[in-house]
Amino acid sequence: MGSAGPLLKRLHPGDQVSVTVWRHYATAVSWGGLTQETNDNPVGDPDTASALALESLACGTYLLGAGGCALLGARRAAERGLPASLVPLGKATVGAALAAWPACLVGVGWGGPVGVVAAWLVMLPVIGWIVVVRQRHVRRRSPHG
Incomplete structure (x- = not known):
């Protein structure tokens, strides 16, 4: 039930209550005009499902792009190696996938699945900025940069 109020703290042994059942799940208990x-949750945890979907979206998009790049540029990649842009994009993808979990916590606290997606979208530019700044820092420190 999550808490004793407003209904459970008023119940006594022997009180008859009404239980709302949906798809074999007790979703609410009512007694004397009060409902708790x-x-x-019969549909699972929507916040976690949203986080998993965002994580899959980030990874799937990267893999689709990397696979397309490898497929279309197979000859070039065989001669010169994979494009250097795949490394920072891969780091950004890992960051985006990991950001889905703090976004999930935001959704649990405020807003549900919509809160998860909104928090994740807010974090994406920050992750991109961190990857770009880090990549510039690596290039400056590189003897060939």
């Missing part, structure tokens, strides 16, 4: 929702 349960923590039983």
Whole structure:
């Protein structure tokens, strides 16, 4: 139930309550005009599902782009190696995938799945900026940069 209020703290042994059941899950308990929702969510955890979807989206987009790059430029890649841009893009992808989990925490606290997506979208430019700044720092320190 999550907490004792407003219903559970008023119940006594023997009180008859009404239980709302949806798809074999007790979603609410009612008694004397008061209703309290349960923590039983019949559709799973939408915040976690949203985070997993965003993580999959980030990784899938990167892999699709990297695969397309490798496929279309196979001859060039065989002669010269893979493009250097794949490394910072891969780092940004890892950052975007990892950012889905703090975004999930935001969604749990405020806004549900919409909060997860909004927090993730806010974090993406920050991750991109960090990767760009880090890449510039690496190039400056490189003897060939």
